[in-house]
Amino acid sequence: MKHAVRKLLLASALGVALIGSASASTLVVAQNFDPQTLWPNGTTASDNLNAGSAIVEALFWVDPNGEVFKPLLATGYELESDTSVIVRLREGVSFTNGEPMNADAVIHSFNIFIDTSKTPAYARVSDPFESIEKIDDYTVRMRLKYPYPPLRLALSQMYITPPGYWNEVGLEAFGLRPIGTGPFVFESWARDDRLVMSLNADYWGEGPDGITELVWRPVPDEIARAAGLMTGEFDIAASLPVAAALEIDARPDLSMVPVPSYRIYQMILSSLEEHVSPLQDRTVRQAMNYAVDKDAIIEYLLFGYGVPLRGQVLREPQLGFNPDLEDYPFDPDRARALLAEAGYPNGFNLDFKCPSGRYAQDREVCEAVAGMLADVGVQTNMIILEPGEFLRQLRASELWPLAYVGLAPQDDPDLQVSQYHSTWRYSYIRNAELDRLIDTGRQEMDVEKRAEIYRDAMALMREEAPIIFLFGGVDFYGTSDRVANFNARGDGRFFFYGVSATR
């Protein structure tokens, strides 16, 4: 009898406990790939970083809402000189294994960051950094090899790892089971299936509200990602195709979040001396710009989800965007006139390289442009490339004379514009004046002067027309109505600070 009563009490206690835990909230996020490593400085792929940075935090971060640079594990920085930076760290923060987050941890992480054999993915960003020294437990001084205007970008990519644990398990093991200061803690990881994180109850800051468990699901098929959102299996789905995005927008219990991407879609018009073609003539390149109806492409191929480029590769929120520029209007008559002026009254023939499956709608955009060019007499011979081969040719400067590409460098005007510098590995333009502007802008620490330099560079680029300016891309995310305040950056990055979940 007593035995039975005890059993009953245990059962009801268990029942209560279960009901209690049922109010715990699990959020499921579907991305394209399973992370290769959860150490954020292991790769630059956003799928890896989104998951990894929920556990391991950086010195600063850039909030998708308004692209605002904010303190995180550091509270601020000051330039002592053009090549010396003082960084102040946040006090009272610990890693979830008890190790303190302080100058020692930052020095340890910094030294790994600048070691290109350990961190090859960030080699370009870490190049300007020379050394670091401790001033006190919560202040460090970083020395640079040269003045570096995109300093903020670099500081927001320096992720801080616990030295004790890191030295104990090593780089690879850390990436499989990381420990950090972030709002979530690693729980379990069934590769290619699900990655589970639980809430860090001792998180130093304001973590996400109402989320006790975060589950990451790699779903490679974009239609399956959309389907899972519709069935309620996922609360957040990344990288949705535009058709699915429209469908999701129409449903009352789901939201579609369009995010202007950092990716700038353009047609390479090679003017290099060794790439002999009519495109070496600036008038011809300008004619090509007049020949393409960019608004029509955005309207009909992208369902309106494309950002018109104002005749430049910098986006409106970026430093150096030139508000006085406009894109070449769609004017096929003008195009034909210019071609005749350049000596091609009957047009000419051209090879046109296009990737298939590398970007959304890549073939469709290429076919549309090919049709528009044919209208003004430019016959194109389309060569379709598989993504791997396309990337190889991009790297080897073989994408000439005409090719479709979507370039997405990190968010700094220098990184965006220096892709058109004559020394850049796959630049298809050599212009001394543009080079000069880029070189000056790269070293100019004064923000206003820098902005003016890039505005001039944009005006020059518009005239020289080294590319056909097409459009800025848009990324689509879907969320269920359980999720509030979700937003993402144009580089595919999203965070859980300030995100809340109901139920």
Add this chain to the structure above:
Amino acid sequence: MLRYVARRLLLTLPVFVGILFISFLLTHLSGDPTDLILTPDTPDHVREEFRRRHGLDQPFLVQFYQFCIRALQGDFGNSLRFNQPALELVFERLGATAELALAAMFLAIAVGIPAGVVAAYRRNTPIDLGVRAVSLFGLAVPSFYLGVVLIFVFAVWLRWFPSGGRGTWMHLVLPAVVLAVDQLALIARTTRSCMLDVLNQDYVRTARSKGLGEGWVVWGHALRNAFIPVLTVIGLQFGILLGGVVVTETVFSWPGVGRLAVQAIYARDFPVVQATVFLFAVIFVIVNLIVDLLYAVLDPRIGYK
């Protein structure tokens, strides 16, 4: 029998070497993986370091030689993307692929063989035509399309099954059905044509005249005699399934070997491609050997020395 098995296994060694060489050759011909794994703006000295570390700067034959030496010790190298041993990555996912393959095969056999038998027995009746029509449909419909349709009907609309991933038996149903449809078609047709042959034989008539029940004649005698070609088909198909069915695994986000293989191919992750190809070859050879041994069980006339 044991000597037969030993001799067969010995004959597989040149097969494996050949496969290793061809897969090595083809993947390396496809291009340099460095550009796909490191971002395009990586400085040159970092790229060179990466290539040196992974032996990519050596001449082709030197790379192959080094690879063979290590492979003999079970080391296929580290994945270029994951920094984990390639073979380990494959083994992690083998269980998932095996689970899916077994479920699909089970479904295909359970439905396909009876369907084939009945179709043969009731030749040229509506049942026979029905079986043949459904088989044709199954072979003709691409698995990608069928998968997406099933997801939208049974997951999104009816909410009976999850839309993807692996977990409970419910996650297994839709992908197994997609795979089974293809296999089923093949098994049903093979069973049917073999049964048609056998049902005309003298010994079937003899069995009937001996007074054996029809069920025993058809399922006991005829099927057993017709079974060898069907077993061959089952064996071959099972071997293929174990290699990982890329499209189905991708559509249903099933964490199997096929998905790993295709992602590795796109990324030119040589060690993983090598490991997958090699493992697939081993599995295929073993499955074929088992099928051959089963012949002896089924048909006492076949003996191996």
